[in-house]
Structures are given as C-alpha cells and as structure tokens.
Amino acid sequence: MEIDDENLQNIPRNYIETIYIFYKHNTNYPGVSSTRLILTEELFSVRINKLTTGLLILEVPIRALKLKFLGSIELINFRKILQMQLGTIKMINFN
Numbered sequence: 568m569e570i571d572d573e574n575l576q577n578i579p580r581n582y583i584e585t586i587y588i589f590y591k592h593n594t595n596y597p598g599v600s601s602t603r604l605i606l607t608e609e610l611f612s613v614r615i616n617k618l619t620t621g622l623l624i625l626e627v628p629i630r631a632l633k634l635k636f637l638g639s640i641e642l643i644n645f646r647k648i649l650q651m652q653l654g655t656i657k658m659i660n661f662n
Contacts, residue, residue, distance in 0.1 A: 569613050575636040583611055583640045611641065618645050622652045 569576050579585065586607045618634075618641070637645065 577636045580638050619648055
C-alpha cells in the first residue's frame with residue numbers, strides 16, 4: 568500500500584525503532600528475521616522518497632506543512648531534507 572498510494576500510510580510511529588530493538592536484542596525472536604529487517608529498511612526508503620518528491624514538486628510559497636503519519640526517525644531525516652530544500656529555495660529567490 569505504501570508504494571501504490573501517494574500519501575503516507577498510517578503505520579506505527581516508531582516502527583523502525585521497534586524492529587531494530589527486537590532484532591538487536593534477540594535475533595531468534597519469531598517475528599523478526601533479516602528479511603523483515605530488509606523490508607523495514609525498504610519501507611523507510613519509500614516513505615522518505617515520497618517526502619522528498621513532495622518537496623521537489625512544491626513550487627508555491629507555503630506557511631506550514633502537515634506531516635501526518637510521520638515516524639520519529641523519519642521526522643529527523645525529513646528535517647535535514649527540508650533544511651536543504653529551503654536553502655535551495657532561498658538561493659533561487661535571491662538570484
């Protein structure tokens with residue numbers, strides 16, 4: 568669903584942290600395999616890609632962003648991307 572829909576899906580806020588905690592502390596945990604770890608990383612990548620693409624196509628001045636269904640680590644990464652994008656926009660507007 569995450570790949571097919573243009574909006575972020577409603578998933579547990581700390582999905583990345585949870586899967587890594589289980590994986591780190593007990594690799595024999597029945598619900599966590601290396602395959603699930605890889606799928607979690609792919610899910611993270613797809614979600615960050617959506618956020619980055621959304622910023623790139625944003626061409627109008629905005630006053631606020633609504634970041635619904637964004638996880639904690641995703642927010643940290645998105646913040647870095649947003650800062651870079653806003654820096655680019657400022658440079659374009661000054662030229």
